[in-house]
Amino acid sequence: MHNTPKRTATELLEDFIFSIDVEIERLSYFEAIFTAIRADEAKGGHSVKALASLGEYLAQDLIHCSRLDNDQLQAELQGADDER
Known part of the structure; x- marks a missing residue:
């Protein structure tokens, strides 16, 4: 089991918004x-x-970064599912 602290919906939404902002910046390149x-x-x-x-x-490079971001989010999701 992961020791991932519970995150509020607002924190998750803020992280998702940040991820989209990063992708927009990457696309601007x-x-x-x-x-x-x-x-x-x-x-x-x-x-x-x-x-x-x-x-x-x-x-x-950006594909690599996006894969790392995705892996991290998947791990957080798995940790949240394990706590249920």
């Missing part, structure tokens, strides 16, 4: 990269490869 790629392509595309590599790196 991709918007910036794609905007830069489009602008670079219009000027001859000299940085397209580097920008694409940056996008791949960010995607891999």
